[in-house]
Amino acid sequence: MFHNVFTQEQIEAAVLCLKTEIPFAIWETVYITVLATLLACVIGLPLGVLLVAGEKDGVRPLPANVLHLLNGFINLLRSVPFLILMIMVFPLSRLLIGTAVGTKATIVPLVVAAFPYVARLVEGDLRELDPNIIEAAQSMGASPWQIVSKVMVPECVPSLLNSFTIALTTILGYSAMSGIIGGGGLGKIAINYGYYRYQYLIMYAAVILLVILVQIFQSAGTKMAAKADKRLR
Amino acid sequence: MIEIRNLSKTFISGGLAVDALHDVNIRIEKGSIFGIIGQSGAGKSTLVRCINMLERPTSGDVYVDGQNLGNLSAAGLRAARRQIAMIFQQFNLLMQRDCLGNVCFPMELAGLPKARAVKKAKELLALVDLPDKAEAYPAQLSGGQKQRVAIARALATDPKVLLCDEATSALDPGTTLQILRLIRDINETLGITVVVITHQMSVVEEICDSVAILDGGRVVEQGPASVVLASPRSDAGKRLVFPGFTDRRVSLSDRDRRLRIIFRESSATSLPLVATMAREKGIIATVLEANTRRLSGDVYGTTLIGLQEADLYEAAKFLTSFENVSVEEVTDDVS
Numbered sequence: 117m118f119h120n121v122f123t124q125e126q127i128e129a130a131v132l133c134l135k136t137e138i139p140f141a142i143w144e145t146v147y148i149t150v151l152a153t154l155l156a157c158v159i160g161l162p163l164g165v166l167l168v169a170g171e172k173d174g175v176r177p178l179p180a181n182v183l184h185l186l187n188g189f190i191n192l193l194r195s196v197p198f199l200i201l202m203i204m205v206f207p208l209s210r211l212l213i214g215t216a217v218g219t220k221a222t223i224v225p226l227v228v229a230a231f232p233y234v235a236r237l238v239e240g241d242l243r244e245l246d247p248n249i250i251e252a253a254q255s256m257g258a259s260p261w262q263i264v265s266k267v268m269v270p271e272c273v274p275s276l277l278n279s280f281t282i283a284l285t286t287i288l289g290y291s292a293m294s295g296i297i298g299g300g301g302l303g304k305i306a307i308n309y310g311y312y313r314y315q316y317l318i319m320y321a322a323v324i325l326l327v328i329l330v331q332i333f334q335s336a337g338t339k340m341a342a343k344a345d346k347r348l349r
Numbered sequence: 350m351i352e353i354r355n356l357s358k359t360f361i362s363g364g365l366a367v368d369a370l371h372d373v374n375i376r377i378e379k380g381s382i383f384g385i386i387g388q389s390g391a392g393k394s395t396l397v398r399c400i401n402m403l404e405r406p407t408s409g410d411v412y413v414d415g416q417n418l419g420n421l422s423a424a425g426l427r428a429a430r431r432q433i434a435m436i437f438q439q440f441n442l443l444m445q446r447d448c449l450g451n452v453c454f455p456m457e458l459a460g461l462p463k464a465r466a467v468k469k470a471k472e473l474l475a476l477v478d479l480p481d482k483a484e485a486y487p488a489q490l491s492g493g494q495k496q497r498v499a500i501a502r503a504l505a506t507d508p509k510v511l512l513c514d515e516a517t518s519a520l521d522p523g524t525t526l527q528i529l530r531l532i533r534d535i536n537e538t539l540g541i542t543v544v545v546i547t548h549q550m551s552v553v554e555e556i557c558d559s560v561a562i563l564d565g566g567r568v569v570e571q572g573p574a575s576v577v578l579a580s581p582r583s584d585a586g587k588r589l590v591f592p593g594f595t596d597r598r599v600s601l602s603d604r605d606r607r608l609r610i611i612f613r614e615s616s617a618t619s620l621p622l623v624a625t626m627a628r629e630k631g632i633i634a635t636v637l638e639a640n641t642r643r644l645s646g647d648v649y650g651t652t653l654i655g656l657q658e659a660d661l662y663e664a665a666k667f668l669t670s671f672e673n674v675s676v677e678e679v680t681d682d683v684s
Contacts, residue, residue, distance in 0.1 A: 248437060251441070255401055256435075256455040266457065271443060271445050274445075
């Protein structure tokens, strides 16, 4: 595998690729990941809130079967392997984006895969909140919506930021797989050059760049969460 | 002001019914400081949560200011709760908001304009003696300071009632005293009715006008603090007022009897009763235990004496001839 990695020819090809294709691939990866994470959070956050607030002892109990349905739906999506999910959501992608393949279209399966994950992360974060604080708000005459919007979510911001960071790095990993359905980005470069054309040097370069991206996102997220947390001062 | 009528609360846990409160009847006068005291598990916290319907009673009614809280709609109850503020053992401040934001919180819930809320919050922080902590976060404050912020927050909606759920149990004795004085000042200057839930005898002694003793979910005794605390009649009351239940530990010979002398007011506490009895009646008694306490500004004291069975009647007759002195025989088995 390694005997032809460092030949003159290979290095030249890799440098060329680094100059011409990789900058755009980085941009595509970042843009798809960030956009998909944002959308997943927009859908996942309210669902996570519903899972906690809608419980029997929650601030706004939902009918038991509605909650069961929601839980089942989330579990169902969470159990489909991403590779299969990408193909299963083709009809949805066509409906929403107009096409099932290409970079833009990969946002649909990424969001579908990530929002149930975000919902579960949010659920876990909200459950960590001291129930006495919710009780105190109730004793002041807070409505269920006020408890959600002014107590539960704001009090959990640091842990929510941590969770969103975890979701972001997971989606970054998934986005690399989307090369299969024609999605662009570092994942596509790694697969196309490394897997199909045996140009391992380019594959390694793409993987290293992915690692660096994860590091940057993770440390930025952790820093933001720590900065937002007023308990640590 | 607050009337609790025939209130019972049963929890169902794991298919078992647990009676947390049983037929509780309490009347709390407007402007008073009412103590509800009992040991852990007596049902104090459940009772205080029934007053603002955080816990729905299984049966019975709660009237606050003539309004039956059990009959209110969800929105009506939320409005009523703004009149019934509450402070807690663990303070329950919003950790991600600064002190000013915490005090503004109930006004925000009530829909008060921001500028007015901020102005009032600053006044309240000054009232609780923390004018310079507006921008501090709860994590930066000591326990006593946190409870002060919680008190300021509780006062934000001009409540008529302040419920204190073990509000000083997490504080050291010195800080406890400061917080209790603050609560008493608030009671006196703003005329707010205060309900204090506690297991600490010292808290009741310090501020309560009236007291109810809760044991096993029942009110076993209630009345003016000076009466109940000077001569508790119930076992639970005795356990609380005479910690360690000294009566049981004192060992005397089988033929000796014990009397508890109870004094009220300073005129009685200054009498040399035991010596007088020895001189005038020739009755010799041993002092087994004695103490005096100050209670809402009044002094009261108890002395436990041991004497011979033959002298018992004569001694009781002599002692009760003094004003503000009463006696009771202590008959618990001597171990």
